[in-house]
Amino acid sequence: MNPVSLPLPPLRRAAALVLLGALALGGAAGCTTAADSAPRTPQEQAQESSPTGTTTPTSASASTATDVGWVQLMTPMNQQAVKLLTLTATRAAEPRVRDFAVRLRTGQEAELDRLHGLLTRMGLPGTDVHAGHDMPGMVTVRDLEAARAAEGPAFDRLVLVQIRDHLRQSAQVSRSEITSGRRADARELAAALVTAREASLAELERLPGAGRALG
Numbered sequence: 001m002n003p004v005s006l007p008l009p010p011l012r013r014a015a016a017l018v019l020l021g022a023l024a025l026g027g028a029a030g031c032t033t034a035a036d037s038a039p040r041t042p043q044e045q046a047q048e049s050s051p052t053g054t055t056t057p058t059s060a061s062a063s064t065a066t067d068v069g070w071v072q073l074m075t076p077m078n079q080q081a082v083k084l085l086t087l088t089a090t091r092a093a094e095p096r097v098r099d100f101a102v103r104l105r106t107g108q109e110a111e112l113d114r115l116h117g118l119l120t121r122m123g124l125p126g127t128d129v130h131a132g133h134d135m136p137g138m139v140t141v142r143d144l145e146a147a148r149a150a151e152g153p154a155f156d157r158l159v160l161v162q163i164r165d166h167l168r169q170s171a172q173v174s175r176s177e178i179t180s181g182r183r184a185d186a187r188e189l190a191a192a193l194v195t196a197r198e199a200s201l202a203e204l205e206r207l208p209g210a211g212r213a214l215g
Helices: 010-024 042-048 065-091 097-119 142-149 153-181 184-205 210-214
Strands: none
Touching: 010 210, 042 097, 042 184, 065 153, 065 184, 097 153, 097 184, 153 184, 153 210
């Protein structure tokens, strides 16, 4: 989750950060898929442009690069967060942190079910296209290793920071999908994610030890 913690080659690291930045700005430049490059059908072309050249509303099946980039980023972000939350549910020293982790994990697993359904409807693979990328808000292998090596209050402080960063970054990217995505089902899910993230962040900041951990 900490950009300096992963030993990625500079070009690969930069490419990953460009994707997140593009989503934050309302696009997904540099992240193309078969869904984006496939030829448009006459019906899709008719939906996308009116006789005057203006954009018209499209069906829920029409996807933009923003939609694709968002769902392909949010899915592994949740998957990795669930791993950390599973660890926290049994390892946290503070009972309220453990309880929080259990409830947040349940919510993120439910989101994953909806994200996987969206991937299927969009005709996208379920594989992690960002595996190994240094993405802000992504719980990395090194993050998990550091958490497993920590104990007691030190463990709690470490995971509170990681979970906070995950919640913040996934909310930021989801807000970009709300404003710049096209698919109604993707935007609806993004809005639900933002609402959940805001509530979780508010609760996390009230947990014992959060003030010291988060600064």
